[in-house]
Amino acid sequence: MRILLVEDEQKTGDYLKQGLSEAGYITDWVTDGLTGKHQALSEEYDLIILDVMLPG
Secondary structure: OEEEEEOOOHHHHHHHHHHHHHOOOEEEEEOOHHHHHHHHHHOOOOEEEEOOOOOO
């Protein structure tokens, strides 16, 4: 399963990416909404985890 993680907080992103990777998921992590949108439209993901409190 391939996951896109959109999270601007470094500690939270590190924690989630590490946990998901250890669970066997392929995880791409981006730190802003614009990059997340571009990534989501240009790649194929099974799940997108989106921080609802992103700036902008």
